[in-house]
Amino acid sequence: METGTRIADSCLKEIQMQHVRTQVTQIQHVADDFKIISFDLNLNSLAGQFVFVWLPGVAEKPFSVLDDNPLTIAVQERGKCTRAINELKAGDPVYIRGPHGTGFTKLSSHHLVLVGGGSGIAGLYLFAKHFASTHKITTLIGTKDDNHIFYKKEFEQCGDVLIATEDGSLGKKGFVTELFSDVCFDRETQFINCGPLPMIEAVTKIESQITTGEHILSSIDYLTMCGVGICGTCADSHGTRSCVEGPFY
Ligand SMILES: Cc1cc2nc3c(=O)[nH]c(=O)nc-3n(C[C@H](O)[C@H](O)[C@H](O)COP(=O)(O)OP(=O)(O)OC[C@H]3O[C@@H](n4cnc5c(N)ncnc54)[C@H](O)[C@@H]3O)c2cc1C
Ligand code: FES
Numbered sequence: 001m002e003t004g005t006r007i008a009d010s011c012l013k014e015i016q017m018q019h020v021r022t023q024v025t026q027i028q029h030v031a032d033d034f035k036i037i038s039f040d041l042n043l044n045s046l047a048g049q050f051v052f053v054w055l056p057g058v059a060e061k062p063f064s065v066l067d068d069n070p071l072t073i074a075v076q077e078r079g080k081c082t083r084a085i086n087e088l089k090a091g092d093p094v095y096i097r098g099p100h101g102t103g104f105t106k107l108s109s110h111h112l113v114l115v116g117g118g119s120g121i122a123g124l125y126l127f128a129k130h131f132a133s134t135h136k137i138t139t140l141i142g143t144k145d146d147n148h149i150f151y152k153k154e155f156e157q158c159g160d161v162l163i164a165t166e167d168g169s170l171g172k173k174g175f176v177t178e179l180f181s182d183v184c185f186d187r188e189t190q191f192i193n194c195g196p197l198p199m200i201e202a203v204t205k206i207e208s209q210i211t212t213g214e215h216i217l218s219s220i221d222y223l224t225m226c227g228v229g230i231c232g233t234c235a236d237s238h239g240t241r242s243c244v245e246g247p248f249y
Helices: 008-014 081-084 118-123 125-131 151-156 175-182 197-210
Strands: 022-033 034-039 050-055 061-065 071-076 093-100 113-118 135-143 160-165 188-196 216-219
Touching: 008 188, 008 197, 034 081, 034 125, 050 081, 061 081, 061 093, 071 118, 113 118, 113 125, 113 175, 113 197, 118 125, 118 135, 118 188, 125 135, 125 151, 135 151, 135 175, 160 175, 160 197, 175 197, 188 197, 197 216
Parallel strands: 113 135, 113 188, 135 160, 188 216
Antiparallel strands: 022 034, 022 093, 034 071, 050 061, 050 093
């Protein structure tokens, strides 16, 4: 202690771990296992950031900020917490922590191509909304069927939208990778990917034939606990902590 820096206390004070109590205001039923939920909370979030939703007695889990004013998230049911969130009714209380993660205010490329699969589409809308006035936006969406498409109109207000569904119920039949042949790219195109790992692997393989690594940003759902870089749970094999250096990197 005598020779130490004694800065730990001040470092901890800078870490934002507080929850805000709010309530559900609106629920949009997208599919039986998928809802869009808005809260009585305005959150000035940057593109690429996420929040934690805490239901006391259930769990606290991370969700992309689909929209920020008011805070809106898209929830795909997977287990205990997402099921409990999707059972919430208007007026029910929830606790929000965040926004967390590295947000983007500048992207140098003139053309942003947003590539989303399933609930990963939620992580892309703020890129479209915040950059539509300065960048050309093309959104490539892949889902299992037309019931799981959400925010289509909102994305269309920002640029071109191409859709692929696994059952062919909307757009091209197949995976989101089928859509790449329908878009013109150049080496300066900025790709921003969000979705399950197999999708990220498939699309980055195509994108790396078009451009270089610095023009490809991807978000993968690593298990995320603290969200502020102290527990190491979300670190990838290179030690990059998705919750602070990402989730888009
Ligand atoms: C930065 C970030 C942003 C996210 N944004 C969103 C979002 O916008 N919308 C959304 O619906 N989800 C999002 N997720 C994933 C979400 O946090 C998980 O779905 C949630 O933690 C599952 O909690 P649970 O208690 O319902 O399920 P659990 O009980 O934790 O898991 C139930 C089952 O689902 C599997 N599972 C858990 N998480 C995932 C996953 N991400 N993908 C596939 N299978 C999984 C588990 O292996 C298990 O088999 C995000 C995750 C991260 C890290
Ligand atoms: S979740 Fe704890 S370091 Fe990222």
